[in-house]
Amino acid sequence: MNSLLNLLGIESWKPILSALVLPPVPLLLLVLIGARLILPRRGLGWLVILLSTLGLWFSACSGTAQFLNQVALKVPPALTREQVAELKAAAQAKQPIAIVVLGGGQEALAPEYGVANLNSFSLERLRYGLWLSRETGLPVAFSGGLGWSQPDGQPEAQTAARIAAQDFGHPLKWVEDQSKDTRENAARSVALLKPAGITQIVLVTHGWHMPRSVAVFEDAARGSIKIQPAPMGLAVRVDTKSLEWVPTARGFTNVRNALHELLGSLVRA
Structure with missing residues (x-):
């Protein structure tokens, strides 16, 4: 993917493309699609809205970020x-x-x-x-x-x-x-x-x-x-365990960073 962007001469678009494919943009678009589907297909429309809302919720939770770091990214431990x-x-x-x-x-x-x-x-x-x-x-x-x-x-x-x-x-x-x-x-x-x-x-x-x-x-x-x-930067910055699954600005940043790295690894950018 990185080579393709270089070939097309649009390397400078990388920040814009990242913003468009990472939360919250895709999830917000799904909410709008679900709202539109309510008219012809009420059940499907509400399902899409529900899933999108859950996606928005979990995309701002520190617990989600920890899961992505440990399971998907496999972050190495700090130097001993x-x-x-x-x-x-x-x-x-x-x-x-x-x-x-x-x-x-x-x-x-x-x-x-x-x-x-x-x-x-x-x-x-x-x-x-x-x-x-x-x-x-x-x-x-x-x-x-x-x-x-x-x-x-x-x-x-x-x-x-x-x-x-x-x-x-x-x-x-x-x-x-x-x-x-x-x-x-x-x-x-x-x-x-x-x-x-x-x-x-x-x-x-x-x-x-x-x-x-x-x-x-x-x-x-x-x-x-x-x-x-x-x-x-490996410290888990959550005051109480219950806050791990409550949306916060810090949680959203951490999830977005993890997803950005997964996307970069996937497209080899």
Whole structure:
């Protein structure tokens, strides 16, 4: 599918197409179809409306997101303290390993700062990547350019480099600022790190984004670089168990992220 979009020259349509096929748009359309069917076929019309309404309900539940992450996406676990210690030992032995943080978007202009700023997803990933670097001594790369929905402005990786140096006091070693999506993150990061002799990448991104990210990085590396997932953002953020099946804004965001990754894996985008 990604190749087809490139062939047709409509890569920039990817954000629009994603919005159209992910909740709530398809479910809202089903509600309208069900309402129209009530007139000629009352039973079928109400069935479609009922199923659509249930779909809308469950598409905003944290429990649905947890199910998708565990069963459909199979999100890998976080690095253990033992694995972090092994990475530290590898760094001390001068093994060619790099931490790669994947961008998740930015604000072209944050009025309170007067400059571009990372969005919450990117900032969380950057923070964990820098923490992991401090714990292990491994160098950090950040991958992220201008997304398809942001045609101009400062590339995300440059924003991350400024924040890493100024706010965290931990400069990045590599900046990959040309990629527009996850597949390009992989291709361009591998191309950047291969000449430096890197043989292992510790990949940092959110858990729901990790399975697809590992797959495209392994495709790009073609066995020349080992990819080790270092997922973050794995905490289950529900105050009480009963709220897992009550629609919330956070639940909707989590479900949509999971479905977006399933769609991306399905069409290999």
